[in-house]
Amino acid sequence: MTNVFMNWKDLQPEKVRFIDTRFDLANKTSGREMYDEGHLEGAVYWDLEQDLSEMTSKMGRHPMISKEKMTKLCRQAGLQLEDAIVVYDQGASPFALRAYFLLEWAGFTNVHVLREGYEAVKGLFRISKEQPEISVSDVVPNWEDAIYMDVDDVKKVVAGESEGQLVDARAAFRFKGESEPIDSVAGHIPTAINVDWEQLKEDGKFLEKDLLVEKLQHVTDINKPVIAYCGSGVTAAPLYASLKEAGYSDVKLYVGSYSDWIRDNEVERG
The missing domain is CATH 3.40.250.10 (Rhodanese-like domain)
Structure with missing residues (x-):
């Protein structure tokens, strides 16, 4: 069986790359605002509509993104295919799992979603308001x-x-x-x-x-x-x-x- 979810007790922050995907369909700017107010240290932010959807497409309300857009997103986040990546949102939401699917599609093989979400763990790990300094990668996705x-x-x-x-x-x-x-x-x-x-x-x-x-x-x-x-x-x-x-x-x-x-x-x- 595949282990998609990771419990906070198994999390080793110093060994993973964090991606914050908090979002609110009723308030499209709130996810970025939540990130700016505090996020797990080292996390980059991916927005459901700006990053994880192709909103100019007519193929549904949150259409699939192109391979070019996904490649650029992963490179800007400094990711490599072998990285251990943990994605989170506010908890019990679909946004981290959207990112999980896209990362799996791009060939990342060590990706997990934090089962409890940010609200449950923010008192347990280091929190930052700073956007991390990222070295852009040259990752080439292995499309699935x-x-x-x-x-x-x-x-x-x-x-x-x-x-x-x-x-x-x-x-x-x-x-x-x-x-x-x-x-x-x-x-x-x-x-x-x-x-x-x-x-x-x-x-x-x-x-x-x-x-x-x-x-x-x-x-x-x-x-x-x-x-x-x-x-x-x-x-x-x-x-x-x-x-x-x-x-x-x-x-x-x-x-x-x-x-x-x-x-x-x-x-x-x-």
């Missing part, structure tokens, strides 16, 4: 394209031309199409099943591995390709990571997600 799916890949799964189980991370009422508070069309991608990502956390942190196994091992055949999506591709990242933690060996993420799918594809309700 198999974990990323676009709308054409998903169409093949829906049509039965490719194997895979789509899993929708949104709340059940949105999945069923009973109401839709954000997107223009209510429903879900045909053939998908529903696992609300909110079930994967409690008390401000993501569940421990044994509880994730208990919750997720019966979603589908554990050896079958499984594809996480949500509304905009953000809250699908915790589902993606939790499925990996629960022992699924072939997990993918449809970053465009439902907001991309509904541009010109049919949906199901119920």
Whole structure:
């Protein structure tokens, strides 16, 4: 099984590179403000919309970034492929896991997400208000394209031309199409099943591995390709990571997600 999450008790700050991804979808500047007010010493800041999404794209509400943008982001952070990297957000949020997915896509193999988040650990480790001095790296990503799916890949799964189980991370009422508070069309991608990502956390942190196994091992055949999506591709990242933690060996993420799918594809309700 993959260990995506790291508990604070196992953290050795002097041996890791920190990435702070705190964000608030309702207040787009608050993440950077939180970082400036104090962050784990040495952490760089990555913003969900400025850094981890391609907001000029029409392929969903938080579209996938280009390889060029990801390469530049990693180089500016001074990262090397062999670095031990720990990503965190405010806790029980999807933002660190979005960064985790992108780092995995870029071929970084020693990346973990702090299970408890910043709020739970800020009294335990050294905090700084200073932006660290970073030596830009010349890292060349080792792309893992198999974990990323676009709308054409998903169409093949829906049509039965490719194997895979789509899993929708949104709340059940949105999945069923009973109401839709954000997107223009209510429903879900045909053939998908529903696992609300909110079930994967409690008390401000993501569940421990044994509880994730208990919750997720019966979603589908554990050896079958499984594809996480949500509304905009953000809250699908915790589902993606939790499925990996629960022992699924072939997990993918449809970053465009439902907001991309509904541009010109049919949906199901119920």
